[in-house]
Amino acid sequence: MLAETVRKVREMDPIGGAWYMDGKKVIIWVDASCIATCVALGANGTVIEDACWLHPTNDAQHINLVELDTALKGANLALQWRATVLHFVTDSVCMHQWISDTLTGKARVNTKAAGEMLIRQWLETLKSLAKEYELSIDIKLVKSYQNHADSLTRVPCRWMDLLKEGREPMLGSCAAVKQLDGNQVADIHHQSGHPGVKRTLYFARKVDPHVSKETSKFIVKACETCRSIDPVLVCWKKGKIGVKNNWGRLAMDVIHHNGKNFLMIIDCGPSRFAIWRSLHWTDMITVIRQLESILLDRGPPMEILTNNAMAFTSHLQNIGTYICNFDVRTHQVEIVL
Structure with missing residues (x-):
């Protein structure tokens, strides 16, 4: 199956050759089956992008609902290319009629299906997109063999037979x-x-x-x-990080506030004194400079608690060695990650 899939992709993949995006008009081929949904985006006579989504195993939506969902996904792809003229191509008669009636307003959407409210909601969403982004949308009905997205949602019948044969032992007796x-x-x-x-x-x-x-x-x-x-996380012993003496143990981390980076240091002693320093960059050198300024002003602590962020574990220079050599005459600082 894998070898055949690779061969089919090489021979029948809609995307291939030289392509470019010129202008704001795109053609969106949409299709859905009981296995997957697919969207193919074309411009200037060439397919420039395609996408395929497999259905969940417990999916029970009607095929017409799935077709509408695929149309919305195709519109999202077209908006990413900044297109303003969307030309949908589908082989679903129901979806063609629903979208045509919604966009033109010539007739009321006629449906009495179980998912009537979902159908109207998706159609209103598509209409809102056209109004919000000033899109020009039309839809065309074609045969299945003329739909470029049709081949991406099909699998050979012999594959389905093999899958059914593989499930038979589990459906038998215990x-x-x-x-x-x-x-x-x-x-x-x-x-x-x-x-x-x-x-x-x-x-x-x-x-x-x-x-x-x-x-x-x-x-x-x-x-x-x-x-x-992916090693298993270490189970740390429960305890408290608070200490009795002020400025004996510090907790340090880089935080983000209002789109800016700050170096935050909190005293784990009774004072709970906190210091914030603005950081232009979150690299090792910038953190060292701010930390050096704080320690020169208030002296080095006995212990600093940090996490395993790149700013504290960088191979450029070891922060633990730097702080230990900062002022060895007064304290021996221990870095705990």
Whole structure:
């Protein structure tokens, strides 16, 4: 399936060759199927962008609602190209009639579907976009084979047959379901590319629906590859950062306020004295200069608490070594990340 998909993309991808955006007029091909929705954006006789979205497995929306949603997504893509003339092309008779009646106002939108209110809401949204951005919108009805977005939402029938055959054992009796142990769940986790707890549980339950979430958590936590790529967070001991003496322990961080950066230092002693210094840049050198000014004015503390931000862990120079060498005659400063 993967090899065939790559071959189809190379042969039938609408986007290819030299293209450019000249003017404000675009053609938006939209299409939807039971599997996915697709939008192809064209200008000057060339498709310049396309996008495809798969439906959720529990999606129960009617195909006409999905077609309208796809039209809104196509309008959003066109607005990103700063287009003002949108020409929709679709093979859906209902969507063509609804959008035409909404934009022209010649007739009232006639629908008695279960999602009538959603249909009217989406149509009003499209009408509001046209009014807000001063868009000129029209729509054209074509055959499916003339829709450039149609080929991006289709899969071969033999693929669907293979998927149905793969689901048959799980729809049979309980005796046909394979029971998995911890080692087999670990093998599924490894073969799936070391995903997280939820994805590991999803793939394991496709074989054995009775696999528990605790088993998936244990497998992911014990996986050496996952721990090396995304190590488990360290469980810190509970306690208090407050101290009895003023200016003995400082908490330092870079914060953002009204679009500006500040270096904030708070005394963990009883005074809770706070100092804010404006930062033009949040790099190591700027932080060191402001910190040097504060320590020259009030003296070095015994301990400084910081996080693991790049400004405090930069390889350009070590902030801990710098502060320890700042004034060794009075205090030995410890940096705690």
